[in-house]
Amino acid sequence: MMNPYENELKALKRSGRYRERHIRDDALIDAASNDYLGLAHNKELHLKACETLSLYRDHSPKASMLVNGYHPIHAAFEKALCEANGFEAGIVMGSGFNANIGLIEALVRKGDVLLMDEEYHASGVAGARMCEGEVIFFPHNDVSALNTELERARGKRVIVAVEGIYSMGGDLVPREIIDLAIEYEAILILDEAHSSGVIGEHLMGILDYYEIVPTPLMIKMGTLGKAYGSFGAYILSSRHISEYLLNRAKNVIYATAPSLYDTALAHRALEYIQAHSDVLRGQIAARQNIVYEILGLRYKGLIVPIEIGDNREVMRLQEQLKKEMGFHVGAIRQPTVKKAIIRLIARLDIDEIVLAKACERLTQIWVK
DSSP states (O other): OOOTTHHHHHHHHHHOOOOOOOOOOSSSSEEEESOOTTTGHHHHHHHHHHHHTTTOSSSSSSBBIIIOOOOOOHHHHHHHHHHHHHSSSSEESSOOHHHHHEEEEEHOOTTTTTETTTTOOHHHHHHHHSSSSSSEEOTTTHHHHHHHHHHHTSSEEEEEESBOOOTTOOOOOOOOHHHHHHHTTOOOEEOOOOTTTTSTTSOOOOOHHHHOOOTTTTTEESSSSSSSSSSSSSEOOOOOHHHHHHHHHHHHHHHHHHHHHHHHHHHHHHHHHHHHHHHHHHHHHHHHHHHHHHOOOSSOOOOOEOOOOOOHHHHHHHHHHHHHOOEEEEOOOTTTTOOOOOEOOOOOOOOHHHHHHHHHHHHHOOOO
C-alpha cells in the first residue's frame, strides 16, 4: 500500500523541515537540551531519590490521583514547592505539555476571554483550541496591546497566559505585563518551564526575579524535565483554583498520577537548588558573560537563540560544530520558530573554556 502521507513527507524534505530521531550520542557536549543546571547528570540526586522510593512498599502511583494514586511522595513535593514559591496549593502532573493543555482547557469557560502571548508554547495553543471561551493572541510582549484587550474585556472573566522566559526567544515577560494582569484582576498563568531554576534571587523564576509576591489570581506552571533534571510538571495556585482544577482538569482526573521516582528526584533537585543558589547564580552569570563577550548577545537565562533564517544553514552549522568540536547545539526550524535559529543552551555542565571556544568557532563558520 502506498504511504498515505508520502506527499507531505516529500514537501517537508524539500523545504528543509524534515525531522528525524537520533539516539543521543553521549560523547557530544550537550548544548542543545534544557537541562540548564546539569542536574540530569548528578548521580547523588539519583541515589537520594532511590533512597526515598525504597522507604515505601510500592514504586508506582498505580492510578489517578483521585482514585488512590496520590502518594506521600507527591504530597511532600507539592508542599515543598509551595513553600519555596509562596503559593497556597500545588498539583504535580505528568508533563508540561499535558499540564498546559489541562490547565487552559479547564480554566477558560464559555463567556471567558483568554489573552495569550502569540509566542506561548504549542501546548498552550493546543489547550486554547480546546477551550470554550474567546481566544485572542496578542503581539509578543506588547504591553500596550494587552492593555487594550484587557480594557475591551472589562466585566468578563479574563485569563492572561505568558511565559517567564520564552523557550525559543530566550526573552523575559516584561514586569509591566504582570502588573497589568494584577491591575485588571485577571487570572494570570505564568509558564515557568524555562525560568524556574534559572532566574531570581532564589532561582525560583520570574516572580522571584521581579520580587513579586504571588496573588490569589496567579498560577505558576513549571516543568521538572528542564532545570530540575527529572520529568513531569506542577501547577501552583491558590487553594480555590487548585480545588477547581482537581475537579475539572482532565489531565488530573483521567491520567495516572506522575511517576514516584521522577517526583522524588525533582524534590531532591529543588533541595539542591535551594542549598546552592548562590553558587549556581554565579555559574549562570559567568556563562552569560561569555555569550555576551563573544557573540554580543545578552540574555537573562541560559537560552541563546541565534537567528540564521535558513533551514539548511542551521543544519549545516549544527553538523559542523558536531564534527569539529563534538559540540551539539539545537537547529530549530519552522513551524517551531518563524525563522530558523541555532539554539545554544549555555548549560552549567559545560566547561567555561569549552563554551567560549564553541562560541568563537560559531562566529567563524557562520556566514551572516
